[in-house]
Amino acid sequence: MASTSRRRAGAPYLFLTPALVLFAAFLAAPIGYAVYLSLRRVRVSGLGLGKGARTEVWAGLTNYARSLTDPEFVPSVLRVGAYGLIVVPVMLGLALVLALLLDAGRTRVGTFTRTAIFLPYAVPAVIASLLWGFLYLPRVSPIVDVLGGVGITAPDALSSSWVLYAVANIAIWGGTGFNMIVLYTALRAIPTDLFEAARIDGASDIQIALRIKVPVIGPSLVMTFLFSLIATLQVFAEPMTLRPLSNTISTTWTPLMKVYRDAFVRNDIYAAAATSVIIAAATFVLSYGFLKLVGSRAFSQEN
Amino acid sequence: MKKVFAGVLAAALLMTTAACSEDKSSESTNEKVALTYWSWAPNMDKVVEGWNATHPNIQVTVNKQDGGDPAVAKLLTAIKAGSGAPDVMQAEYQKIPTLVAADAVADIAKEAGDLKAKFPESAWNAVTLGSEAVYGVPQDSGPMMFFYRADIFEKAGVQVPKTWSEYAEAARKIHKANPKQYLGTFSSNDPGWFAGLAQQAGASWWGVQGESWTVAVNDAATKKVADYWGGLVQEGVINNKPMYTPEWNAALNDGTQVGWLGAVWGPGVLEGNAASTKGKWKTTLLPNWDAAAPANGNWGGSATSVTSQTKHKAQAAEFVKWLNTDPAAIKALAGTANVYPAANDATSVALTEPPAFFGDQKDFYTIAAEAGKITKPFTYGPNVNVAYSAYNDAFGKAAEGRKAAAFGAALDTIQQATVGDLKNAGFTVAG
Incomplete structure (x- = not known):
């Protein structure tokens, strides 16, 4: 009897082993190695040859200390902050509006539109950036040609005053579809009797959207916000x-580019490791802080 | 004396018995040796076929690389890991100090013998770092040349500039005649290009002084070059957009980029990016600071080095020597791999016909040879990568701002970043 119960007590660990081994080998160990590297450096003697x-x-x-005092580091952090202030609200706002519109219609057109909005998400960020790069460069851009045709001189999208928006635009273009699908799926899961009751009470479509739909999909909004936040901190490919x-x-436009x-x-992997650890810590603090902040609201449905 | 000899003999005997295959193979002709060669030059495998056919015991396999930067990153990783490096490696001249510092390439002074006279001084200096050691044999070089649209020059009534002040005049004239046209662009993306222009003016950004390095990115010669370009960019007669972008390609194609300060490998770039302009381009020497004392700079070029991980150093060195000095190999390098061989006799041996894109200009390679001959020596340091990425950032800002004063200041930024990095790593830096 005793041996069976012991075996049963061991069973969960047995089932967990593959996941734990993979976690240790491909996540914990590299992170540990990065932390180790961040505490090391190369010392050169003489001319450093041979x-x-x-x-x-x-x-x-x-x-x-070198990472944090690098004159390029703080500006790159601030830049990513500004980038996030543009990308996250615009992308999630667009995703939410589109999801609500699609949900309100629930028609055939919806299927096509949904796919069309989702499609950019399937384009890898590097390809999307190349594509938009062509659209930004005045001499090869059809957009500039069209605007020029109607007498508008388009601003240089890659000039210092526009470049942040130009990069943000690519992220928004690529990310809206994914977030829209997540929110739309959550909307579809809302039982329709809620709307019927509201309609009987005389609620308009807009009221239904703002008072019922948005609060009910709160957890999905929290999740998409968190993903967007993390993606913002890791902006690199574009x-x-x-x-x-x-x-x-x-070359140090964002913290990850500096890494x-x-x-x-x-060839200074030690400095790169230190900056990576700082970014990882910041990501953790921000995500955790945000979850704490919205905590009860985010998971209210499950409780 | 006798004692020393006996010692050496004993050591040699020990080595032959202990390490058997390694050192013995260089003497015994029967043993077969397989070497790998990392190169990114097109068709290098076909060039190497010539060697394999005549050297049945030393078979070389070419492993195609993506380019100079990724190949070096891979090699450094292999060196750090202790295995995985090739026997022979193509290395850009500016990377050699980095590779030597990482102990990635071997000194083949003994195996290669006296090759100094076969190469231009600037190329030889790049593989020896000014020392007695030989860290590679020059493979190809990139003396800078000036390419221009002869048809547009003629139409605008512009003389081909021989000095930089004439170049500035020509730039003004061309831009004035057609505000869409530029004689050139200042590219914040091509540190190698700017280094070549500084080299022509007499700069040498690194140097060795006893046991310490010197860094002179912001010396008077480079300042002169930066101020000159800053002035033209501020004036607006030279474009400030980087080269090698779709924008630049379009400008080459539609004739709004009227000239290009390129290098001997330029015809390939022009053909690839602006094929429709074939026959409209001509080439000449770079404009000079002093017409009486013509000088030139280098943009690009690479050596063939033997890595420190090879087990067959002697055979590898023999191959490297053949590849870059044997007339048949030079001919194949030029004709098949489409590089401009560094060897002095390349022009007479291999390059008798101009490149197809410049078919009308029969003296193309005579000009190239002249450009190579007057190229000034330039020493690269162990952290060229740091200086070059600092160039991208500092001159990106300066070019965008279009203020002449910012160009000189950008050099100070690069100097600081370069010296700071050396000191941080523990190098002693003089001055």
Whole structure:
């Protein structure tokens, strides 16, 4: 008897093992290694040429100090903040409005429109950026041609005053569809008797949308917001692809681009590891803080 | 003396017995050796076929790479990992100090013998870093040349500029005649291009002084070049957009980019990007600062190096030497791999016909040879990558702002970033 119960107590761990092993090998170990690297540095002796001229030594927290005091780091963080202020509200706002419109119609046209709005999400960010890059460059852009045809001189989308919007636009174009589908699915799950009751009480479509639909899909909104927040902190592919096309996107335009530059252009994996750890910590704090903030509301449905 | 000799003999004996295959194979002709060669030059495998056919015991396999940067990143990873590196590696000149610093390439001074006289001084300097060591044999070089649209020059009544002040005049004249047209562009995306222009003016951004490095990105010669371009950009007669963009391609095609300060490999770029303009371009030497003392700079070019992980150093060195000095190999490099061989006798051996895109200009390679001959020496340092990425950022800002003063200031930013990085890594930096 005792042995069976012991075996039963061990069973959950047995089932968890594959997941735990994978987690340890492909997530925990690399993170641990990154933290280790962030505390190391290379020490060069003499001219640094030839064998044994470079040794790896402990660096303490100097890599972190260097990262945080880098004159390019704070501007890149602020830039991503501004980028997030544009992308997240516009993208989620658009997604919500489109989802509500589609849900209100519930027609044949809906299926096609839904797919059309979702499609950009299937385009990889690098391809999307190349595509938009062509649309931004005045000499090869049909948009500029059309605007020129009706007498409007289009602003240079990659100039310093517009480039942030140009990059944000790509993210919005690519991300709206995904968020729209998530919200739309949540809307479809709302029982229709709720609307019927509201309609009998004399509620208009707009009132139904604002008073019933939006509050009910609250958890989905929280989830899409969280995903968008994390995606914002990790913005990389779009500015990286547009960079060679313009003077205005530096190699440290976003924090992740700085990590890339340090690791693969400057061959300084130690500084890159330190910045990565900082970004990871910031992402964790922001996501966790946000979940705490909305906590009870986000999961109210399940309770 | 006798004692030393005996010692060496003993060591050699020990090595032959202990390491058997490694050192023995260089003497015994019967043993077969397989080498790998990482290169990104097109059709390099066909060039190597010539070697394999005549050297049955040393078979070389070419492993095609994406380009100079990714190949170096891969090699450095393999060196760090302790295995996985090829025996022979194509390396851009500016990467050699980085590779030497990482102990990724071997000194083949002994195996290669005296090759100095076979190459232009600037190329030889790049593979020796000014020392007695030989970290590779120059494979191809990129002396800068000026390409221009002869038809548009003629129409606008513009003389081909021989000096930079004439170039500025020509830029003004062309832009004035048609505000859409520019004689050139200042590209914040091409640090190698700007380094070539600085090299022509007499700059050498790095140097060795005893046991320390010197960095001179913001020296007087480079300042002169930066101020010159800053002035033209501020005036608006030179474009400020980067090269190698769809925008730039379109401008080359529709004739609004009237000239290009390129290098000897330029015809391939023009043909690829602006095929419809064939026959309209001509080439000449870069404009000069002092017409009486013509000079030139280098943009691009690479050496063939033996890596430190190879087990067959002697054979690898032999192959490298053949590839870059044997007349048949040089001919194949030029004709099949479409590179401009670094060897001095390339022009007489291989490059008798102009490239197809410049078919009318019979003296194309005579000009190229002249451009190579007057190229000034330039020393690269162990952190070229840092300086080059700082160039992207600093000159991106300056070009966007179109203020001449910002161009000189950008050089100070690059200098600071470069020196700061060296010091941070523990290098001693003089000055």
